[in-house]
Amino acid sequence: MLDYLPDEVVLEILIRLPVKSLVRFRCVCKDWLSLISSNAFIAAHTNRSLSRSDGNNKILFRYGQLVGTGLTPPRCFEQLSLRSDDGSFGYNGNFIQLNCPLERAVFPNNFPNMLGSWNGLICLKYYHPSYGYCYTLWNPSIHKAVSLPEPNLVSSKSDGILKHSHGFGYDPSTNDVKLVRLAYHEPHIMKVPPLVEIYTLNTGCWRAVTSPAPSYIINERCLSVFVNGASHWVAHTPPNEPTFRNVIVAFDMGDEVFREIAVPNCFVGKLYLNMTVAVRDGLLCLVPFNERGFNEREEEQEKECFYIWVMKEYGIRESWTKLFNIHIGGLKRVVGFRKNGEVLVTDRCGELLSYEPNTQLETRLGFCKFSSLETKIWFVESWFYLDKYIESLILLNAKNGVPGGLANRSASSARSR
Known part of the structure; x- marks a missing residue:
């Protein structure tokens, strides 16, 4: 036939x-x-997956699980799964368990950091005692994990410790997956712009980025988000500047240049906001966290409040729009946004909650609730990760493997529950 x-x-x-x-x-x-x-078919299949409007509702979800009580030190294990973004989302809901291609490590050493995900491809960073910081690209759909070569910029005793910020995304003009890495030398982090290099999957190597690096200070603990073809970070002016200013730094994966995106006027000069960026309905989202309250001269004082803002027209400062505030005491972080409009947040006990902005009701989902602060709750709550998941064929032609014998023998297996 x-x-x-x-x-x-x-x-x-x-x-x-x-x-x-x-x-x-x-x-x-x-x-x-x-x-x-063929690369052409993989690219065409990927582009079609991105353009589909039939609403794939799978999400990639990660959380940390502590095991151990009493006199035994608690051990934290990574839990990765694919879940439906519907009413079944929760600790006892239906999901597909994913086995990370790196061997599980004991808290707090050797845990892989989620640098980002795009179209079913996950970027992991982890520390290996023999190799230093390593990077792995992982596609669970096709059971492929590929280690990246060592970056050109590495730490040395003479240079001092490097602080890193990363952006992970895709260049549609070349059908290429890219990882950008900003490296700050710790003694000069407040004075000297970072050194910037980029890894491209098509070439399989790192190279320097020639465009000028941003002069702003990027918080290395805040994840970047990829939207509108660029990675985004929240940053602020260095301390030697006469005026403090918050800003969003964007790196265009196609042009490979940095750009500045203004935050809403009310947040430009505000200290202690602990702002992060996110994506909501495909739009760039800004999430300031007001923990200390406004100055007394402000008309209104608010404490422990998350503000949810979206940029309705990308790059247009005037299009910033406040959607709602979250007034719940004891919240620590906004994890992500669900398809039904609810917001996933964590509290100070390391538990995940779903917040409904219209009714202002909160639902406890059963993830990571611990009674003792000795279990390093701050670390566990930062483990939560949520992103849309769409299957792809990327890495299909790549050679499977990760360095240092860290490959998990069961990495290619997945079980349904």
């Missing part, structure tokens, strides 16, 4: 199939193996 179908029709059929089927269909014949494994 295939002999009677034009190649164009076969292509249109295959490009609409899910990743799991395409991986299996490479065994049908040599022509299909060649077609499905």
Whole structure:
């Protein structure tokens, strides 16, 4: 039957199939193996997945689980899963367990950091005692994990410790996945702009970014977000500047240049806001956290309040719009936004809550509730990670493996619950 179908029709059929089927269909014949494994097909399938409007509601979710009580030191383990962004989301809901391609480590050493995810591809950073900081790209859908080569900028005793900020995203003009890395030398972090290098999946290597680096100070503990073709960080002016100013720094993955995006006027000069960036309904979102309250000369004093703002027209300062505030005492962080409009937040006990802005009701979801502050709750709550998940074929042609024998033998397995 295939002999009677034009190649164009076969292509249109295959490009609409899910990743799991395409991986299996490479065994049908040599022509299909060649077609499905080609970079052109992988790019076309990826672009179609991005353009679909039928509403894939899978989300990638991570949290830390502490094990151990009494006299035994608690040990923290990573839990990764794919969940439906619907009423079944919760500790006892249906999910697909993912096994990280790196061996699980004991808290607090060797835990992989989630630098970001895009279209089913996850970027991990972890510390290995023999290799230093390492990076891995992982596609759970096709059971592939690829280690990145060592960056060009590494720490040395003479240079001092490097502080890093990262941005992970995609360049549609070249169908290339990129990881940008900003490295600050610790003794000069407040005085000297960072050194910037970028890894591109198409070349498989790191290179220096020639465009001028931002002069702002980026908080290394705050994750960047990828939206509108660029990675974004919250930053502020260095202490030697005469006037303090908050700003969003953006790195365009296509042009590979840094740009400045203004925050709402009411937050430009505000201290102690602990701002973060997020994505809500495909729009850049700003989440300031007012922990200390406004100055007494302000008309209104508010304490422990999250403000949720979105930029409705990207790059247009006047389009910043406040959606709502979250007034719940004891909150620590906004984790992400659900499809139904609810906001996932963590409290000071390390528990995950879902907040409904219209009714202002909160629902405890059953993740990570501990009674003792000795269990390092601040570390556990920072483990929560949430992002939209769409399957892709990226890394299909890559050689599977991670350095230093850290590969988990069960990395290619997944179980449903």
